[in-house]
Amino acid sequence: MEIQEGANQLFVGDESNPDAQIVFEKVDENTLEVTHTEVSESMQGKGAGGKLVDAMVNYARKQDKKLVASCSYADHKLAKNDDYQDVYKG
Template sequence: MDIQHSEFERKGEFYYEKDGNKLGLMTYSKAGPSKIIIDHTEVDPSLQGEGVGYKLVEAAVEYARENDIKIMPLCPFANAVFKKREEYRDLLF
């Protein structure tokens, strides 16, 4: 599954797209040059149980590690993933 990433000004998103449709989406806002706030995660019901939401969070974690960025997961889903995965906690601000 190929998770894509796009940024525009102070916002960004990680998403899964199939046949031109975004079926999984996680959005964030930049909080300065070294912090992002994950504010929303959404997955099409047709993909429930396939781990798309987790893959979106994983993509954000990889991005944060590569760019020395901290994450605030305000989105309830992303927050729950960060609570479950101790290996992500060093990225929290």
């Protein structure tokens, strides 16, 4: 599963019609907000959502940003993983 960077998203497949995606917005100079995570039926059960959250954390680290999430799935994943606490603002 290759996760690619697009315009305000990380995705699998075609950027205009992704098989899986995590969408984010810039809140301020230091913060990105995860607004949406979506996984197509064909990719469900393969850990794609979790891999997207992991990729989002790595993206935030590279950009020296913190993360917040209005997406309930991403917020749950970020909050419960101790390895993400360096970037998760809650």
